[in-house]
Amino acid sequence: MFDVIFIGLSLGSILLLVALGLAITYGAMGVINMAHGEMVMVGAYTTVMGGLWLHIGFLASLPLAFVITGLLGWAIERIVVRRLYGRLLDTLLATWGVAILLQQAVRLEFGLSFFGIHIRGLGPGLQNVKVPAWMTGVVSIGGDQVNIYRLFIILVTAALTFVTWLLMFRSDIGIQVRAITRNPRMAAACGIDVQRINALTFAYGSGLAGVAGVMMSGFKTVFPDMGSAMVVDGFMVVVVGGVGSLLGSVLSAGLLGQVNGGVAAVTNDILARAVVFGLVILIIIIKPTGLFSFKGR
Amino acid sequence: MSLNRRSLLKASGIGASTLAMPYFFHRSAAAAEPLRVGVLFSLTGGLSIIEKSLSDATMMAITEINASGGVMGRPIEAVLEDGASDPKTYNEKASKLVIGDKIVTVFGSYTSASRKAVLPVFEKHDAMYFYPTYYEGFECSRNVVYTGAVPNQQLSNFIPWIVKTLGKKKFFIVGSNYIYPREMAKVCKILMKQNGATYVADEYLELGDSEWGSMVNKIKNSGCDAVLSNVVGDSVVAFYREYKNQGLTHETLPICATVTSEIEIAAMGPEYAVGSYTSFPYFMAIDTPRNKAFVQRYRSFVKDPKAVTHHALESSYFQVFLWKQAVEKAGKATADAVREGVRGQEFDSPGGHVTVDPNNLHTYLTPRIAQWQADGQGKIVNAYPHPIEPLPYVAYGETDSNLFCTRNGLDVAKLRKS
Amino acid sequence: MITQRRLDRAAYILFIALILLAPLVLGDFWVNRIAKFLVFGIVAVAVSLCWGYGGILNLGQGLFFGAGAYMLAMSLKLASATSMQQGSDHPVPDFMLWNADPGAPTELCCINRGSFLWLPFQWQWFGVVMGILLPVLLAGGLGLVVFRKRIAGVFVSVITLALVLLVRLVVIDAQPLTNGFNGLTDLGTFHVAGFGFDPYARATYYLVAGFLILTLVGSRLLVETRAGLILQAIRDDQNRARYLGFDVPIYQLFFFTVSAAISGLAGMLYVIVAEFASPTFMDLSFSITMVVWAALGGRASLLGACIGAILINVIAASISETATFVEAWKAIIGVVFVLVVLYLPRGLAGFAQDFGERLERRFADSGKTTTPGVIPQAQVPRGQAP
């Protein structure tokens, strides 16, 4: 029983890890960032490249990935997203294009493969990420074996959620972000530098995806297309939780994770996934605004 | 002009013109009409993780043949296309090659889904398709030459060996949810029964899904003493990692896999796989000068000193040579000539001697079992003394003395009786 | 205004003439390839109808396409030569026997628990009817719930997205019935009154082209009806429409269903030209790609969306077949796409419309009247939307 709940918790934390950044870019900014999965991918590649070229360890990749994907997010906001505020579905389409572009950039080694140059750690193939030995295996807690890596993910997710909550609800920047969410024009009129705050928010959301990417790289497979499935799951979590509600995202990730884990334990993984999709549809139909919601822009 | 430039680039695989030079010289020297072949793998999309290497191996074989004088003195001109990991694109590109470019022979594809999508093009327009990947069998097309393993070539020694040598009796069968793993599971069950072993579960995960938490937990609680894995693609890496992360070890509960190759082992890190087994006709570690040279040539061809070779890659390489010999034997490169010429064709491939079965156009391969080592290489712990006959219908009672698929096509009457 | 209308009509006539004349200059392969792209054009019309005119962004259009494709493919599978050779007097799909438990019966009725569902598909026309009916029923059932609950915008998109993924999962998992991941291949030929439609024949091209013209003109007329106007009014302001007395869900449902039927038709035609049906039709990426076509061509213009689909596929096919870009073509498509969303938010149609308006103004200024033949560049009509 404990093991099933723990796996459910772990599944939920993985969903939340990806959804957290989306909850910010979509929830607070009204941008459906289809390239979010590719941010995760870039985060994972940061671990690969960091290990190969800088010889930094797995844990040291966490801040590095945050910075790199944050900068990338900042650039994407400046170049693409900035022109699309208020056009929700257009942001979906444009970032879809960005996603393809990022995948191809990694696959073609930023175009260098045309010149016959191969960079170790890039290219179309699978990549290897070294995980510290102490993070593999199990630890015994109260007679139950607990998967250390998954425990670590749960802790990191919890910490990131807490930091995000602090930022959004207990900091000046958070107040500004929430003001922009509710009414960007009014916020601008109140002297908030909307452009700057938007860029920072988007960068932060992308940075979270980068951290998620490092975590994923340690126990999933690193390759250029790895992110495309994740963004869909993350997006569902955010919508089910209620757009713009951090608590909603946490709860919906937890719920979907437990349902997935529970059904998988009783029947099989395929049915579990089908049930999760069905549940998403059901929740939106019954409560179209999500589990928690308020009106945003 | 554009055609020349194009083939030049293609023959060099990733655009390294130096490698294409011999071909270029040869071409201008011989001034013979080039023989055009199609090369159709996914260079973009999820499957490119494997298929890019198959494409590279094919290009390498073509480059080598051209460097040594081509086919009947004619250089090979490869037309490279991208299947984009999508059966729709595969179908479209196959028509382009066969009908648009009037090419008779195409080397390509990795998944069964893509092969099935291109098959009607080849069958209705009588062109030849060389398919390098291990697959589930149950196919008997006169337009396909199958150079990868079929289930009997991966399993007929594997299951008995696990039962007898490792002493394992209770299997947990796990696979990706599609036809190949399900068909492999079917053959496994037959063999387990014959060898007095049983299975406790037969479970599947969506192809491409990498969330193994629940499944590995089930394995842990199932009371099995061996795991038979038919897991395919990028999920493999996540599977082995989760396996170790949940505290399972291959010493007590080994994963015995049919698809885990050098590619996945390198990606997951050998420490996760040490002690587990895979059954394949080819391993990178095969200790022959021919294979060692092959690995070296491949690495320099793709400019990656750490590149690995694997079964489908080796088949992608040697099948070009089989085609070359077939064309030379027939004296021409039409579909009929290739089909008839390739029957019984033999070649000393990097992995050993291979022969195309004159009946079903599948390939005689040598089943091998390897145990993965800390250096990411498989130590071959068991091998057939000789290549064995491919039996695509083994799950339905096909034996080497009673073939279902012959040069006349599939004998449905035999299938019906099964 | 008159000029715009004329321009519009000229664009339609020109486009129709073009696709009718194309086979005269194309080889076998290109005829087949363009036929596939015309099918995508039909899909784009469906997307434009639903999204551009109805404001409903369906990210699961592939569900209806796939449903249509599978229904016809089931019939054609039973019509194939191999299905007759499986040891029964009646056709049996080869994979079904192969997936069956050992010792299972070999008659289609009872190979496995669901195999009887295939029985009526022995009649090709049953498959054809189902190819429209199933998408209509799916869309009707879904729409009934979704629109009654006044679910709109991105929430409809998420529901359709989850649904298409769910169905895809089920189709793959139901391997004994659907052949799972491999899809339905090795199909027979589609026959009408004894005439077989070979996928590479001109006749098949004209079958597709005929349906495209029918769909395009039909949809165009449909959006010009009062019901079409009301639909666009609903897209603009649902509430206002409701308080004018229109039953909003019924209108949304109607057009959603029409769009689904068109997608189903496209799915069937695709099976005829490509000879297979695959669960990848229900991949999320394919559904998004369909939306991309419509967005590129101009979501609010049926002809624009249609041309967008054809054009982008021709471009993708062409650049992916050059030596230089065989690996990079997707990146180029990605860039083009970002640029179009940023700089041509109304797609090619919007661009052409602006161009047409400028032309109109010039003509108006110089006091001349336009003749349709003078303006071949403006192939795309004006849409109704912004």
Next chain:
Amino acid sequence: MTVALTIDGIGVSFAGVKAVDNVSMLVHEGELRVLLGANGAGKTTLMDLISGKTRSTDGRVFLFETEITNWSPNRIARAGIGRKFQIPSVFRDFSVRGNLNVASCTDPRIRSNLGIGIPRTRRQRIEEVLELTGLAEFAETPAANLSHGQTQWLELGMLIVQNPKLLLLDEPTAGMTQNETHKTAEIIKGLRGQHTILVVEHDMAFVREIAEQITVMHLGRVLAEGSMTAIERNEAVRHAYLGSYGISAEAV
């Protein structure tokens, strides 16, 4: 005189607060009734209850003989109640004429709307309404390009095209200039007698210009009902709603 609208003890509460409490009211056919009241008096909520936007918890509503309590908004609209919103809402992508065309489709069924074009009789009606609302010269202008006042008139015009039995106008002059307000009054006066009209309004100059009968609401209840002069003299109204100043003072 026939009673056009009967409201019988209607009420609704939000989170325990009675927004409208046991309101009863009769509006006769052809009457122009003005609803007055401070913010939060329940005027707009009452309109919501009549037009089906909000479901009532008690009471009943009749349009002529038909009970329409808690019908869906579109059914109520079909029954003959046209509602104009406080924030004008029109179809911005359509031209002025396009808006009126849409509104003129009085048969709600899809089947009967599958034809192209607007029948001649309705086209005539649309021309009349264009004249009435003074939008004739803007007939082809996109609605998005109209001024605020013009948008309000267009919305009014869309309702008039439908020939409703009862018009609900929620602050038709909100945000208008004096000239525009005056013109709106002219339009509404032009409708008097042909339509039954219920208006919520704050602008006392406007109310003076159009009002016949006034109902004053306060805290969700009807406080008083009567002619302009009667209301101005009503002690209860003065006391509860107008304070000691009187209506004329507030109008400034």
